[in-house]
Amino acid sequence: MKTTKSPIHNSVNTMFVPVSDLQTSAKWYSDLLGQEFNPSEVEEPVYNMKIDHYTGVLLDSGPPDEKQKVTPSAHPLFNFHTDDIDASYQYIKELEYSITSNITRFEDLSFFTIKDPDGNIIMICTG
Structure with a gap:
């Protein structure tokens, strides 16, 4: 079997978490991880959590001006x-x-x- 070097890295970069209320979720995750929370740093439609290691967590509230329905x-x-x-x-x-x-x-x-x-x-x- 022929193997080809993939241009895709063998690592997880960022996990996207669908949320309906970005401010509420940013505070919830910040409190969970013991992080300082500044509401003025949360800008629709995404909030990039401050994660200590390589893999990030991005809270995503969907298209601007549209409340995302999360399932x-x-x-x-x-x-x-x-x-x-x-x-x-x-x-x-x-x-x-x-x-x-x-x-x-x-x-x-x-x-x-x-x-x-x-x-x-x-x-x-x-x-």
């Missing part, structure tokens, strides 16, 4: 990593965010899921 997936879109699943679970409870599953623990992995303001399911995960 959330029944499955997690992606996960945010944590080294302490119990502290993360407690933090989410303190934020009063919607927790959609209790902590599931395996030998080398633990996780739980939450919903963002549009019902998108996000996993918080170790391992």
Whole structure:
């Protein structure tokens, strides 16, 4: 089988999260990640989250001057990593965010899921 070098990088660059209210979602995700939130930095139709590593998170409210209707997936879109699943679970409870599953623990992995303001399911995960 002939292999060709692809011009496409073997890495994920940015995840797009569909949202209906950019201000609300930008604040929600900022609070989730313990980031400072400045509403004046949020400009329709997208907000690029400040992420520490290569893969970014872009909140996308759709075409300007049109409220996007979001149909959330029944499955997690992606996960945010944590080294302490119990502290993360407690933090989410303190934020009063919607927790959609209790902590599931395996030998080398633990996780739980939450919903963002549009019902998108996000996993918080170790391992």
